[in-house]
Amino acid sequence: MNWAIDIDRDDVTQATLANDPVVALAEGQVRVHLDSYAMTANNITYAVFGKPAGLFGNDQGYWDFFAERGEPGRLPVWGFATVTESGAEGVSVGDRFYGYYPMASDAVLTVGKPGRGGFTDVTPRRTTLPPIYNNYQRIEALADYRAADHDYWPVFRPLFLTGWLIADQFEDEGDYGVQQILIASASSKTAIGLGFALKQRADRPETIGLTSAANVDALTAQGIYDRVVSYDQIMTLNATTPAALVDMAGNGAVTRSVHSHFGSQLQASIVVGKSHWDAQADAEGLPGPERQGFFAPGRSQKRIADWGPQVFGQKIAEAWLAFMDVAPRLAAIDKRSGGEAALAAYQEMLSGRADPQKGILITP
The missing domain is CATH 3.90.180.10 (Medium-chain alcohol dehydrogenases, catalytic domain)
Incomplete structure (x- = not known):
């Protein structure tokens, strides 16, 4: 049946x-x-x-x-x-x-x-x-x-594509003028895709993975991010350095900590997912920029229109094959x-x- x-x-x-x-x-x-x-x-x-x-x-x-x-x-x-x-x-x-x-x-x-x-x-x-x-x-x-x-296609392909498209948007927007990109839920596969894609650029902001304390050591060992910091250590980050936040899971408490710590120095706050579906959104009255959603299909359609489907496919293929060379050690x-x-x-x-x-x- x-x-x-x-x-x-x-x-x-x-x-x-x-x-x-x-x-x-x-x-x-x-x-x-x-x-x-x-x-x-x-x-x-x-x-x-x-x-x-x-x-x-x-x-x-x-x-x-x-x-x-x-x-x-x-x-x-x-x-x-x-x-x-x-x-x-x-x-x-x-x-x-x-x-x-x-x-x-x-x-x-x-x-x-x-x-x-x-x-x-x-x-x-x-x-x-x-x-x-x-x-x-x-x-x-x-x-x-x-x-x-x-076996890695179903696990990573759609998530890597989303991460790659976020990285592309950062490059397209001049990295929003920031010197550090904070990536919340950094152990998620979409975040890893984003971190990997950003790392391929020679001239880019520092990437800082934010995760729970239990994941810090394992995530640091993967070498995807320049630094990995636990959520309870967000306040130790340099708040005078312009930063951007990419929120992979919709955890309101983490978002509020980052916005409150960086204030006007936070230049962009991008929401990607809502895997923390039961977490309080807690987005009212946040200091800093208005949160903006990221929708991968919309970004894909933009880039297909910009480059044409063949060039878009070639860029994805090159990035994907490079990622597949390291994926087995990541998961x-x-x-x-x-x-x-x-x-x-x-x-x-x-x-x-x-x-x-x-x-x-x-x-x-």
């Missing part, structure tokens, strides 16, 4: 393992079986913003990718899948694709624009959602895919199998108990 994880749209702590009946395909649809997908803090951000939150510029949220209104939420995940049944021209049984799937054993997708590189899902509710989430890429067409990196792959393990992994990530030095990979 196929399975899926159903999540209460109003209370993301309420999740159940459900049987997922097999329905007949309509013309133009394919059924895929998920080979593997990652469970990361990024997925918790998807759950928090599952309902309409203004991110997409419309009244849709992340729940709208894989469930109709009124149905339980199906959490989006990144992974690989194999076509097991096809009613669509240009896509055959056995074809394998990297892309965005529901947290389930199987999924039905509606094929549009099939080609050598893959296809676009054109399910009606998805057509007004960001294109980057609707593209399914054939493994054979991924220019920067290496078999040795296979060990933690493989888990089946629906019960998938539900447990979601609950573990939601509770904040997951080990940041591991990449959870589910094989349905």
